[in-house]
Amino acid sequence: MSSDDQGPLLTAEDLREAENRIRPYAHRTPVLTSSYLDERSGAELLFKCENFQRIGAFKFRGATNAVFSLAPEELERGVVAHSSGNHAQALALAARLRGTRATIVMPTTASAVKVAAVRGYGAEVVSCQPTVEDREQETERVLRETGGTLIHPYNDRRIIAGQATAAMELLEQVEGLDLVLAPVGGGGLLSGTTLAAHHFSPSTRVIGVEPAAADDAYRSLEVGEIQPSIDPKTIADGLLTSLGDLTFAVISELTDRIVTVSEEAIVEAMRTVWERMKIIIEPSAAVPVAAILAGQLDPAGQRVGIILSGGNVDLDRLPWSTRPSQSSV
Amino acid sequence: MSSDDQGPLLTAEDLREAENRIRPYAHRTPVLTSSYLDERSGAELLFKCENFQRIGAFKFRGATNAVFSLAPEELERGVVAHSSGNHAQALALAARLRGTRATIVMPTTASAVKVAAVRGYGAEVVSCQPTVEDREQETERVLRETGGTLIHPYNDRRIIAGQATAAMELLEQVEGLDLVLAPVGGGGLLSGTTLAAHHFSPSTRVIGVEPAAADDAYRSLEVGEIQPSIDPKTIADGLLTSLGDLTFAVISELTDRIVTVSEEAIVEAMRTVWERMKIIIEPSAAVPVAAILAGQLDPAGQRVGIILSGGNVDLDRLPWSTRPSQSSV
Numbered sequence: 001m002s003s004d005d006q007g008p009l010l011t012a013e014d015l016r017e018a019e020n021r022i023r024p025y026a027h028r029t030p031v032l033t034s035s036y037l038d039e040r041s042g043a044e045l046l047f048k049c050e051n052f053q054r055i056g057a058f059k060f061r062g063a064t065n066a067v068f069s070l071a072p073e074e075l076e077r078g079v080v081a082h083s084s085g086n087h088a089q090a091l092a093l094a095a096r097l098r099g100t101r102a103t104i105v106m107p108t109t110a111s112a113v114k115v116a117a118v119r120g121y122g123a124e125v126v127s128c129q130p131t132v133e134d135r136e137q138e139t140e141r142v143l144r145e146t147g148g149t150l151i152h153p154y155n156d157r158r159i160i161a162g163q164a165t166a167a168m169e170l171l172e173q174v175e176g177l178d179l180v181l182a183p184v185g186g187g188g189l190l191s192g193t194t195l196a197a198h199h200f201s202p203s204t205r206v207i208g209v210e211p212a213a214a215d216d217a218y219r220s221l222e223v224g225e226i227q228p229s230i231d232p233k234t235i236a237d238g239l240l241t242s243l244g245d246l247t248f249a250v251i252s253e254l255t256d257r258i259v260t261v262s263e264e265a266i267v268e269a270m271r272t273v274w275e276r277m278k279i280i281i282e283p284s285a286a287v288p289v290a291a292i293l294a295g296q297l298d299p300a301g302q303r304v305g306i307i308l309s310g311g312n313v314d315l316d317r318l319p320w321s322t323r324p325s326q327s328s329v
Numbered sequence: 330m331s332s333d334d335q336g337p338l339l340t341a342e343d344l345r346e347a348e349n350r351i352r353p354y355a356h357r358t359p360v361l362t363s364s365y366l367d368e369r370s371g372a373e374l375l376f377k378c379e380n381f382q383r384i385g386a387f388k389f390r391g392a393t394n395a396v397f398s399l400a401p402e403e404l405e406r407g408v409v410a411h412s413s414g415n416h417a418q419a420l421a422l423a424a425r426l427r428g429t430r431a432t433i434v435m436p437t438t439a440s441a442v443k444v445a446a447v448r449g450y451g452a453e454v455v456s457c458q459p460t461v462e463d464r465e466q467e468t469e470r471v472l473r474e475t476g477g478t479l480i481h482p483y484n485d486r487r488i489i490a491g492q493a494t495a496a497m498e499l500l501e502q503v504e505g506l507d508l509v510l511a512p513v514g515g516g517g518l519l520s521g522t523t524l525a526a527h528h529f530s531p532s533t534r535v536i537g538v539e540p541a542a543a544d545d546a547y548r549s550l551e552v553g554e555i556q557p558s559i560d561p562k563t564i565a566d567g568l569l570t571s572l573g574d575l576t577f578a579v580i581s582e583l584t585d586r587i588v589t590v591s592e593e594a595i596v597e598a599m600r601t602v603w604e605r606m607k608i609i610i611e612p613s614a615a616v617p618v619a620a621i622l623a624g625q626l627d628p629a630g631q632r633v634g635i636i637l638s639g640g641n642v643d644l645d646r647l648p649w650s651t652r653p654s655q656s657s658v
Contacts, residue, residue: 030359030361032359032381035383049607051607052361052606052607054364056607271644274609274644275644277381278378278380278381278385278608278609278610278640279607279608279609280603280607280608280609281607311607315600315603315604315647315649316649316650318644318647318650320644320645321645321647321650
């Protein structure tokens with residue numbers, strides 16, 4: 001399946017195939033609620049806990065669907081990606097489960113913890129300078145030398161179909177959702193979420209939420225073409241990238257809209273979820289929660305699903321511990 | 330129901346009554362698993378998430394059972410406790426839900442966050458000096474002035490029956506448990522857990538785990554009478570107290586045994602649960618996990634329930650952030 005020979009809109013069948021393909025490997029993550037957050041928002045909030053997914057993020061779904069879609073001759077040559085984030089670990093684990101090799105190009109600035117995690121799943125890590133040029137050069141070189149298949153982190157139909165399975169599960173676990181919120185970076189999760197609602201619960205609206213400091217998706221929908229994300233500075237480090245042509249096409253056609261939130265709202269939402277729900281979410285996962293808590297969205301009276309995208313946080317560097325004199329609230 | 334006119338061993342009926350009494354108010358908390366921790370321990374570990382309970386700890390169960398057991402004339406005069414921990418919040422919320430007043434005697438050293446939380450539930454907070462004498466004097470004065478009912482945090486049949494409901498749920502949610510682990514401080518949770526297994530799953534053993542730095546329960550069982558906990562210094566601040574006569578009687582008769590764990594093992598277990606399970610547990614809740622990870626118990630091949638007792642942690646003061654130069658593992 002390539003991105004050229006089909007329209008951008010994946011079918012219900014594409015999504016069901018992905019769900020069946022990854023079922024033996026992915027966790028069916030629980031849906032949690034919070035009476036405090038319900039009271040505060042006036043809504044009924046249903047949190048889909050992809051922070052409990054394998055490798056700690058929804059990315060495992062798409063990577064697994066992609067790797068398990070490969071033909072035998074592709075599997076012989078392995079998979080390749082460049083990523084310093086959750087996609088790297090997701091692809092490494094998916095490759096191990098499928099018995100193929102993964103080579104991940106990671107910038108020298110990637111944290112030692114993340115490099116170790118990727119290696120821990122058995123992948124080979126190739127270092128590159130933290131520039132677009134060097135990253136692409138190294139990736140090209142690895143692809144040439146291995147003959148492997150590049151697995152893009154979001155602009156890939158197999159990845160989008162895999163990410164859709166989180167919302168598919170949520171729609172099975174909870175009936176009558178009025179709205180689902182998902183964060184948007186490259187748009188793989190938001191595209192999948194939107195397609196899941198479109199095919200399996202057409203009355204459920206989907207809204208994407210992104211940091212105001214990395215509002216390229218918002219601007220792209222305003223302008224009607226992909227706007228680059230130029231040197232964004234946000235704590236939500238999973239949401240730095242721009243949309244791709246596939247994710248842009250899906251989101252601009254089917255997503256209700258994109259709202260943006262401030263950095264302060266993201267940190268406050270993250271801390272509130274930690275304190276009140278006793279679960280660990282990463283800043284990117286706090287972005288949709290921030291839209292509600294900071295009033296960018298008013299979901300009062302509605303049944304709202306929120307995809308908590310991941311929980312991979314460096315526990316030695318929490319966003320609130322950078323201000324050590326601050327007292328807790 | 331007083332502690333004098335019955336033997337220490339609560340009946341199955343006592344426990345079922347407690348379960349029915351608190352059902353409309355308490356969360357039926359989920360049971361989570363971790364493939365990482367299963368692999369590491371060689372066991373099948375089932376985590377009962379009382380960190381997701383209302384007020385963030387199992388204590389809500391006992392307090393609610395106690396408050397909702399009171400007679401109308403007792404409810405008119407309210408409830409009283411001295412506590413700087415989870416029992417304070419639990420009793421405050423239970424009293425609010427029952428429409429009665431709570432007065433909590435808290436030491437001046439209690440954190441402002443905790444005092445605010447107790448007041449937030451509508452309870453009156455009376456300050457005392459952080460000495461046993463002043464605390465008891467103030468509590469006596471409040472009892473005299475209000476005519477209220479003292480609700481002891483653990484040495485009370487109603488409290489023990491309420492705490493038992495966590496294990497009762499766990500035994501319903503998971504079949505065939507070989508073993509259940511619970512932390513032990515005053516022994517309310519361990520007594521309740523042991524009684525639940527005794528009545529509803531007699532083949533399930535129960536083991537209590539306590540910090541080596543506060544090993545009064547371990548010593549009490551060795552000696553055969555209650556040993557005081559003298560100035561214990563442990564990060565597990567929910568486990569500082571000694572057993573009471575009721576909890577000692579239940580535990581010494583029915584609990585398999587007590588094992589102890591080091592402070593280092595507690596911090597490592599807490600961090601491991603945060604990192605791998607993406608849930609927030611307090612140090613006291615990490616104590617049973619520490620027994621497995623540090624090898625004080627070898628549960629290989631067994632199905633083991635672990636009561637994660639609570640998740641109330643000051644996010645500005647994490648045990649690992651006291652060593653800021655330490656790199657993450």
